[in-house]
Amino acid sequence: MIPTPVVVDVRRGAIADLAGLLADQRISAAGRVAIAVGPRSGEALAAQVRPYLSEAEFFPVADGTVDAALDLASRVRGGSYDAIVGIGGGKVLDATKFAATRVGLPMVAVATNLAHDGIGSPVSILDNDAGRGSYGVAAPLAVVVDLDVVRRAPARSVRAGIGEVASNLSAIADWELAQEVHGEPLDGLAVALARTSAEAVLHHPGTLTDDDFLRVLAEGLVLSGVAMVVAGSTRPCSGACHEISHAIDLLFPDRSGAHGEQVGVGAAFASTLWDDPDGRARGELITRCLVRHGLPVDPAGLGFTWEEFTAAVARAPETRPGRFTILEHRDLDQAGVAAAVREFARQLRESREG
Template identity: 65%
Template sequence: MPLLARMIPAPLVVDVRRGALGELAAILADQRISSSGRVAIAVGTTYGPVIRETFRHGLTGADWFTVDGCTINAAIRLVEQIRRQRYDAIVGVGGGTVLDVTKFAAARLGLPMVAVATNLAHDGIASPISTLDNDAGRGSYSVPAPIAVLVDLDLIGQAPAGSVRGGIGDIVSNLSATADWEAAHALRGEAIDGLAVSLSRTAAQAVIDHPGTVADDAFLTTLAEGLVLSGMAMVVAGTSRPSSGACHEISHAIDLLHPERRGFHGEQVGLGAAFAWFLRGDADRFHATVDCLHRHGLPVTPHQLGFTLDEFAEIVAFAPQTRPGRFTVLEEAALTPARLSAKIADFNDHAYARIQSPVTPEGKALDV
């Protein structure tokens, strides 16, 4: 009998609104994740004390653990602390650091994980990947996706604006990542998943087209839901392909070559996506990406990210080595050092000109 459908693991709950955190105990019980409230709750050093006080009377059966650092060692320490007792689930409450460490620990212990996001810096809130620093730099580890995702807009409003803007860059980069995947399919015969592409692309386009700002609940809701869909796209695909292409290779190169100067992940991949569109010669996508990044206060030139053009050329040249075997526009272009430097200088000029005069005469082509 032919397979007429496929089963896709998805969160039992996705709750994006103000006050969502206050419903944590009820969600754990109603969804039968933990009717007793016997859960391990991992928090960061910033919001941990406040969150613990919030649930002092509501989750009396919970034990609390503090995550200090986004490293593989921090994740293993959390595993060793939690395994001493029996729990129904692990709840991570925090930003990307806490959620990545908690997802890894939950995977090692075979427990379901609930993600409660306190910022929207990247699409890790619902993804099946933990990104952790290790002795070799930084690694991505495959883990089960969260069983429930809560985004409390009250907490998001208290997060640094830069961390929220970072999520915009991460989700916008999905359009470039899916373009890389489609090119790999057309030119190399790589398998592609149309549903994953649709989820990823739809999430990105919703954010790009939204007229709001990080000060608006409607925009934050669209961004949060888009980041969840981006994570789901990776679950569907069984790979980071729908959300990671040349844009992420460039970001990984920054992390490895200049760890002391790396910024928000979303800022790096957003700029990487803009450069990738320029490299493809797609004026419409390049303009749309630069316009969106600039409108929300994200960098659109290497200088705004803190790098000289020569440093950025070194970063782009090294980027393909961060994901051996992954075919993107960087591998397709295979530029010589001289040609790459010229291309980056041209990209910088076009990006700067665009933010000085966003309205471009119709039909104007990129000189690529």
């Protein structure tokens, strides 16, 4: 049995039907739920659902830290609720998933932007005293994406999700490499879900102004989360691309930016480390997608120098001990990393000039 969401509702006006979804799916017939909302648009969103959920109680979530998640769990534990509903961006949803798992309640994710694949994943990314950590949690029981609400989110936060989904191709290649070199078990269904979500976004002709593209992006992010549930790990969606992003977060915690942007650049770079035609084609496909949607394709677009990016690539393998990717396979020393980054820069220059 695979614990996938019982319902995925992606459309305009979906948030207005939240009460009906809870009742129809037997999550909470009376609407007795705890609703976690963020500090920015939380009150406005609460006002939208309060008329339909008079029995619900609302809990503000200060930020995406372990402390905030534990505080939410403590406050919810004192009540009698059928479920916890998280309404917000990635930080709110991750804190809510963590809290729901802590108190043993089902969680419903109502995403207000499409920045990353945490919408439906069994992982919470939370800040802690040591930086940022990944915590295994129960995946959401239901996922709601209201396209009207998503359209009101900052374009950058929605655009970042494109880099997140596109990077799946890089992560899958790393997983297949680990199977070939070390015999690591590979789950075909997880790969199929992650690859399908990536290719649907990479080949879609639309933009962020199109409802159809936003729907495909939202569904791709949800499918990525389900792929991780199937795999029992983040393997199908996290490889060298994510190691590089984690290294950026560790080395430059005050300057790291949108996760989806960082993994997009990480995937574009990692693809240049392969010496086969498939690797090069994969890199070109990812890079073209990033450029077409206005995402960064190089360190400068992320706000870093090439030297800082080189330092992040060198540090990247340390961020996920035991995970084998193209970075571990190449096993580059400092000089080798610097040469690989220079080659990446050269290829980008030639692509722009061409």
